Amino acid sequence: MTPSIRQLRALTAAVETGSFGRAALRLHLSQPALTVQIRELEQALGVSLFDRTARGAQPTAAGAALAESFGRILAELDAVVDGAREQAARRAGVVHLAVLPSVAATLLPGALARLKAAHPGIRVMLRDAVAKRVGALVKEGSAELGIGHATTPDPELSETPLFEDELVAVLPPDHPLAARPRLTLEELAATPLVLTDPESSLRALAEAAFASAGLAPRPAYEATYMSTAVALVRAGLGVGLLPASAMDLRVAPLLATRPVDSPLLRRRIVLLRRRGASLSPAAEALIEVLQPDD
Amino acid sequence: MTPSIRQLRALTAAVETGSFGRAALRLHLSQPALTVQIRELEQALGVSLFDRTARGAQPTAAGAALAESFGRILAELDAVVDGAREQAARRAGVVHLAVLPSVAATLLPGALARLKAAHPGIRVMLRDAVAKRVGALVKEGSAELGIGHATTPDPELSETPLFEDELVAVLPPDHPLAARPRLTLEELAATPLVLTDPESSLRALAEAAFASAGLAPRPAYEATYMSTAVALVRAGLGVGLLPASAMDLRVAPLLATRPVDSPLLRRRIVLLRRRGASLSPAAEALIEVLQPDD
DNA sequence: GCCAGTCATAAGAAAAGCAGATGACCCCTT
DNA sequence: AAGGGGTCATCTGCTTTTCTTATGACTGGC
Numbered sequence: 268m269t270p271s272i273r274q275l276r277a278l279t280a281a282v283e284t285g286s287f288g289r290a291a292l293r294l295h296l297s298q299p300a301l302t303v304q305i306r307e308l309e310q311a312l313g314v315s316l317f318d319r320t321a322r323g324a325q326p327t328a329a330g331a332a333l334a335e336s337f338g339r340i341l342a343e344l345d346a347v348v349d350g351a352r353e354q355a356a357r358r359a360g361v362v363h364l365a366v367l368p369s370v371a372a373t374l375l376p377g378a379l380a381r382l383k384a385a386h387p388g389i390r391v392m393l394r395d396a397v398a399k400r401v402g403a404l405v406k407e408g409s410a411e412l413g414i415g416h417a418t419t420p421d422p423e424l425s426e427t428p429l430f431e432d433e434l435v436a437v438l439p440p441d442h443p444l445a446a447r448p449r450l451t452l453e454e455l456a457a458t459p460l461v462l463t464d465p466e467s468s469l470r471a472l473a474e475a476a477f478a479s480a481g482l483a484p485r486p487a488y489e490a491t492y493m494s495t496a497v498a499l500v501r502a503g504l505g506v507g508l509l510p511a512s513a514m515d516l517r518v519a520p521l522l523a524t525r526p527v528d529s530p531l532l533r534r535r536i537v538l539l540r541r542r543g544a545s546l547s548p549a550a551e552a553l554i555e556v557l558q559p560d561d
Numbered sequence: 562m563t564p565s566i567r568q569l570r571a572l573t574a575a576v577e578t579g580s581f582g583r584a585a586l587r588l589h590l591s592q593p594a595l596t597v598q599i600r601e602l603e604q605a606l607g608v609s610l611f612d613r614t615a616r617g618a619q620p621t622a623a624g625a626a627l628a629e630s631f632g633r634i635l636a637e638l639d640a641v642v643d644g645a646r647e648q649a650a651r652r653a654g655v656v657h658l659a660v661l662p663s664v665a666a667t668l669l670p671g672a673l674a675r676l677k678a679a680h681p682g683i684r685v686m687l688r689d690a691v692a693k694r695v696g697a698l699v700k701e702g703s704a705e706l707g708i709g710h711a712t713t714p715d716p717e718l719s720e721t722p723l724f725e726d727e728l729v730a731v732l733p734p735d736h737p738l739a740a741r742p743r744l745t746l747e748e749l750a751a752t753p754l755v756l757t758d759p760e761s762s763l764r765a766l767a768e769a770a771f772a773s774a775g776l777a778p779r780p781a782y783e784a785t786y787m788s789t790a791v792a793l794v795r796a797g798l799g800v801g802l803l804p805a806s807a808m809d810l811r812v813a814p815l816l817a818t819r820p821v822d823s824p825l826l827r828r829r830i831v832l833l834r835r836r837g838a839s840l841s842p843a844a845e846a847l848i849e850v851l852q853p854d855d
Numbered sequence: 856g857c858c859a860g861t862c863a864t865a866a867g868a869a870a871a872g873c874a875g876a877t878g879a880c881c882c883c884t885t
Numbered sequence: 886a887a888g889g890g891g892t893c894a895t896c897t898g899c900t901t902t903t904c905t906t907a908t909g910a911c912t913g914g915c
Contacts, residue, residue, distance in 0.1 A: 313649035321912030347630040355607035615881030
């Protein structure tokens with residue numbers, strides 16, 4: 268018994284054009300079809316909306332008032348629908364992303380630049396967190412996507428590999444160990460190291476590699492931010508153990524990097540999403556730019 | 562291409578109940594029907610609104626956001642429609658009425674009281690004006706109804722008789738003329754008179770009656786408000802010539818009224834409305850109470 | 856008095872919407 | 886591990902709605 272959208276449009280068009288025929292034209296309808304819509308609206312409401320004369324239909328007070336209300340409602344509806352379509356077309360939207368700090372500093376800036384170029388209307392709400400938190404944020408839904416590393420499979424999460432990351436030794440070019448093309452865990456364990464925060468997954472990775480070789484590293488310094496760690500290394504305070512991907516940057520010319528002989532220093536960086544939860548168009552766009560070799 | 566109201570209701574119900582089946586129940590639909598509505602809405606918008614799992618449909622972010630917007634729009638629409646129905650049912654509404662001052666003081670109070678009793682929600686916007694203005698106000702549309710007296714027929718206006726009004730002589734009980742049961746125009750022309758404003762239709766009526774008998778009245782006083790005229794008569798300053806209908810009131814016991822022998826002192830009070838303009842339900846209700854002998 | 860313009864009506868056709876039956880899937884229980 | 890209950894999707898035939906075309910009725914102007 269509530270009027271249909273067609274009837275709302277019919278009334279507003281008829282009042283605005285002042286003629287059933289012109290209103291029908293505007294709505295791409297035949298004039299009888301519009302007449303019927305108006306009549307049924309009148310019956311549904313129990314109010315007469317127009318005074319029909321031989322030279323046009325004059326809206327009654329009720330008709331004019333209703334047309335205005337309906338026009339406002341239709342405009343609101345159209346705005347909402349357009350907004351949804353904008354998001355579907357990736358011209359707008361937000362995606363909440365939880366990401367490891369190491370990745371945020373390396374892979375992400377380029378990806379976000381590509382996203383901005385391809386879809387300028389999409390915003391990314393970034394949250395950096397250690398690996399466990401990344402998974403938790405995605406699971407609880409406060410992040411639609413996560414970038415973490417492969418862990419024990421969680422039934423609620425689905426993982427898609429993004430790239431392989433590797434911890435490499437970072438050291439000043441004039442450091443004694445820089446003479447060797449590759450380093451061993453033993454060599455590293457015997458020298459002062461610059462490591463990251465004990466909470467970080469990079470640190471856990473390093474600890475695990477040393478432990479499996481029966482070694483105990485000598486952390487001389489711990490830094491929360493990678494830029495700090497790099498500065499410490501550059502100051503000659505120790506040898507860093509940092510993601511290879513991070514070393515592509517401006518740091519490179521000033522520091523030497525050397526691979527380390529340990530398969531355990533590798534890790535797979537993966538994209539995390541809630542299993543069974545479909546992705547927003549904005550998230551799909553983000554995923555596309557995260558996989559440059561796709 | 563814009564979604565239908567059914568689809569809006571389907572989405573809000575599905576999001577609120579968290580289940581297609583329960584939503585269908587709420588909308589008195591079968592579950593397949595609701596599924597179809599949701600699917601077509603998704604296709605129309607290009608967005609997936611639910612993540613279907615085997616144990617229910619979980620709204621996506623887009624689905625939840627749209628449901629809220631749609632809910633707001635539907636509530637607004639329902640309010641507008643309810644308002645229109647209220648007016649149709651005469652439980653609300655406004656009617657603009659232009660009325661002669663003489664009638665405003667006599668017939669109208671009772672009619673408005675009856676209207677208030679029968680339809681407490683209807684408001685009357687009252688405007689008193691002389692006869693010509695009453696007609697003009699109705700013609701230009703700023704009054705939906707008018708109460709005036711019969712004039713030269715206007716093609717744009719339609720007249721419905723309400724009652725016959727008659728000017729009677731009003732005088733103190735101890736006035737010499739009060740001894741006679743009926744008065745003549747000649748007798749009145751020979752005595753000082755209390756008349757109304759020269760602009761008023763009552764005055765025009767009196768003047769015409771005297772003129773057609775070849776007489777010239779002697780207006781001793783002119784009053785704009787009828788209550789003033791009555792006060793002047795009571796003070797013994799002259800004989801009044803006022804509508805009989807006005808004399809039913811509290812004035813009666815203190816003053817005598819006498820009919821005057823002249824058919825020209827009668828006039829038909831009519832209801833005026835724009836020809837071809839339908840009436841609002843509120844106006845119809847007012848008309849009903851204006852015709853107590855209907 | 857006819858002509859042009861308006862809205863209303865009628866009839867057949869097209870489209871949309873619906874209910875009921877059924878299927879696929881998953882979780883949970885036994 | 887098999888079955889039961891609950892979910893949503895699909896299919897089919899029918900009903901209801903909606904549309905177009907053709908036509909009528911009315912009015913105002915030339």
